[in-house]
Amino acid sequence: MLINRRTFSTLLAGAALSLVANRGMAAPAPVKARNIVLVHGLFADGSCWSEVIARLQATGLNCTAVQNPLTTLEEAVDSAERVLDRQDGPTVLVGHSFSGMIVTEAGIHPNVSALVYVAARAPAAGEDYAALAKTYPTPPATAGIIFDGDEGRLSEEAFLRDFGGDLPEAKAKVLYAVQQPFNKALLAGKTKNAAWQDKPSFYAVSLEDRTINPDLQRFMAKRMGAKTEELKASHLSLISQPDKITQLILEAAGQIHR
Numbered sequence: 001m002l003i004n005r006r007t008f009s010t011l012l013a014g015a016a017l018s019l020v021a022n023r024g025m026a027a028p029a030p031v032k033a034r035n036i037v038l039v040h041g042l043f044a045d046g047s048c049w050s051e052v053i054a055r056l057q058a059t060g061l062n063c064t065a066v067q068n069p070l071t072t073l074e075e076a077v078d079s080a081e082r083v084l085d086r087q088d089g090p091t092v093l094v095g096h097s098f099s100g101m102i103v104t105e106a107g108i109h110p111n112v113s114a115l116v117y118v119a120a121r122a123p124a125a126g127e128d129y130a131a132l133a134k135t136y137p138t139p140p141a142t143a144g145i146i147f148d149g150d151e152g153r154l155s156e157e158a159f160l161r162d163f164g165g166d167l168p169e170a171k172a173k174v175l176y177a178v179q180q181p182f183n184k185a186l187l188a189g190k191t192k193n194a195a196w197q198d199k200p201s202f203y204a205v206s207l208e209d210r211t212i213n214p215d216l217q218r219f220m221a222k223r224m225g226a227k228t229e230e231l232k233a234s235h236l237s238l239i240s241q242p243d244k245i246t247q248l249i250l251e252a253a254g255q256i257h258r
Helices: 005-023 046-057 073-085 097-106 129-133 140-144 156-163 169-177 184-188 214-224 242-252
Strands: 035-039 062-066 091-096 112-118 145-148 151-154 201-206 227-231
Touching: 035 046, 035 073, 035 097, 046 062, 046 242, 062 073, 073 091, 073 097, 073 184, 091 097, 091 242, 097 112, 112 242, 140 145, 140 156, 151 156, 156 169, 201 214, 201 242, 214 227, 227 242
Parallel strands: 035 062, 035 091, 091 112, 112 201, 201 227
Antiparallel strands: 145 151
């Protein structure tokens, strides 16, 4: 019997949710946290969190943006873990885009009290994310990746149209100028753990995303049983809608209840 891609993904989601339920692994409510650690993904650097950080700091929270080296998954996870080691008490770990891989792996750190995914990858332990993504239509931004040997970056046209399509052009061009190239080896990494199986998880889906398919985002959010917020936003909702992303992080930190 032939199964189309969408049906296959729906079956996977149902199976994963059933597995969590059967194991009795429903994540507890988040504890109150005063520390927020934020990780950036591809085509960016730590400054992409500036709008959200300013809002979180205004509430008295301690924020740190990890400078993801974008070399290998192991080195990227190490960079996040070093920051997590420095946190004093419960910490919300937040990831955008590719860094959902890092959140999923590093999220098992004992200081992490909750996870927040912003239009982010959220693989299962050992899962081939590329294979999962291929069960959905390929997003337009993929065609805009330019490689110089093993180093990849997004073209300016693709960045403005497919990565930050709901940002003012002048602002998007500044972000394009500071994007950090990634190494091909980074894309080959697989997570060994899935922290979302045990910890409270939150997911912001970008409905107008042209970098990660919105239906794939929905699938991953549903599979992890995350508290989900759907935003009419591009892939860069953390910049175009920082108030909404801040609210979701505050909820994960137990600072507000909705």
